[in-house]
Amino acid sequence: MAIAKAERLMNLALCLLGTRRPLSKRELRESVEAYLEAGSDDSFNRMFERDKDDLRELGLVIETVESLDGEIGYLARRDSNRLPPITLDAEEAAALGLAAKVWQQVRLAGAASGALQKLRAAGLPEDVDPYEAHGALEPRIPVHEAAFEPLMLALRDRRPVVFDYRKATAARPEPRLVEPWALECWRGHWYLAGFDRDRGAERVFRLSRITGKVRSRGTSFTAPVPDVVTVRETVASWAGESADRSALIRLRAGAGYPLRAKASALRELGNGWDELEIPYGHGLDAWLVEFGPDVVVLEPAELRADVVDRLRAVAKG
Numbered sequence: 001m002a003i004a005k006a007e008r009l010m011n012l013a014l015c016l017l018g019t020r021r022p023l024s025k026r027e028l029r030e031s032v033e034a035y036l037e038a039g040s041d042d043s044f045n046r047m048f049e050r051d052k053d054d055l056r057e058l059g060l061v062i063e064t065v066e067s068l069d070g071e072i073g074y075l076a077r078r079d080s081n082r083l084p085p086i087t088l089d090a091e092e093a094a095a096l097g098l099a100a101k102v103w104q105q106v107r108l109a110g111a112a113s114g115a116l117q118k119l120r121a122a123g124l125p126e127d128v129d130p131y132e133a134h135g136a137l138e139p140r141i142p143v144h145e146a147a148f149e150p151l152m153l154a155l156r157d158r159r160p161v162v163f164d165y166r167k168a169t170a171a172r173p174e175p176r177l178v179e180p181w182a183l184e185c186w187r188g189h190w191y192l193a194g195f196d197r198d199r200g201a202e203r204v205f206r207l208s209r210i211t212g213k214v215r216s217r218g219t220s221f222t223a224p225v226p227d228v229v230t231v232r233e234t235v236a237s238w239a240g241e242s243a244d245r246s247a248l249i250r251l252r253a254g255a256g257y258p259l260r261a262k263a264s265a266l267r268e269l270g271n272g273w274d275e276l277e278i279p280y281g282h283g284l285d286a287w288l289v290e291f292g293p294d295v296v297v298l299e300p301a302e303l304r305a306d307v308v309d310r311l312r313a314v315a316k317g
Helices: 002-018 025-031 041-057 090-102 106-121 148-157 231-238 257-262 284-289 301-316
Strands: 063-066 072-075 161-165 174-186 189-196 201-206 210-216 245-252 265-270 273-280 295-299
Touching: 002 025, 002 041, 025 041, 025 072, 148 161, 148 174, 148 210, 174 201, 174 231, 189 231, 201 231, 245 257, 257 273, 273 284, 284 301, 295 301
Parallel strands: none
Antiparallel strands: 063 072, 161 174, 161 210, 174 189, 189 201, 245 273, 245 295, 265 273
C-alpha cells in the first residue's frame, strides 16, 4: 500500500509540474491511473485532497487557479519549485561525503550513494577521497540489532511502536508501547529514547535488549516531542560518567575490558583476579550485573547490596 501511494503521489506531482495551464480535477483524474480506479466521485475527491495536502507538506508549491468560467484548476510552476544552486567548497563537500559514507546498512546504502553522486555534481572532485585524511581508519556506525530498521522508519513517520523488552534485572521480557523520539549510538551500542505510554514518562531503551519483532501502530503521538533529546547524557549517567565518587571491585583477569578502560586505578591481585577503582554513579549496579561472575563488588556497601539484589532477581526468573 505504501508503494502504491508513493507512485500515485509521484504521478500527480509529474502532472502538476508538467502542465503549462491549470488542470481541473476531472483532467487529473483521467491522467493519474490510480484515480481511475476510484469507485466514486466522493472517493476520488477524498483521495485527491489527501494527496494534494501530502505533496504540499513535502514542499511542493501547488497553485489553485480559478478560470473565467469558475472552474478550479491546479498546477505546480517549475520556477516556484526549483531549488537554488548548491555551492560547496572542497572542505564542505568532503565533510558531507564522509557523513554519507558512514552509513553501511543496505536500506541506506542506495540513498547515501545517490547523495554522494549529487555531491560530486555540487563540487566534490572525483579524485577527492573523503577518507584520505584519516589514513586506514574508516568511520562506520555498526548496526547489528534487527530492531534498528523498523524503529528508524517508525521514528521518521512518527508512529508508535510495540516491542518486548528485557531489562537487565529481569529474566523475561515485558511488552512496551513507545512513541519513538530519537536513536543514538553510544560506545558501540544503539539506544532508543521515547515516551513510554504505559509508564507515562520518557524512557531510554538499549536495542540489544529488544526481543522479537518491532510492530508499529497506526495512531498518532500523545506526548509532545522535546526539542532536545539527551540520549547520550542519560545513558552516560547510568554508566557513572558523571560520578563524583568511586567504587572498588574485583575483576577476573582477561575480562571486563570496558570496566578496565574506565578504571582510575588497577592492582593485580594474582590467582586470576585484579582490583579496580572505577567511577560510581547512578546505574553502575545494572552495568556491573552484565559482567556476571567476572565481577565482585567490594565497596561501597550499598552498591554491593544493589548488585546482589539484581542478581537474585535474575536468578528467581
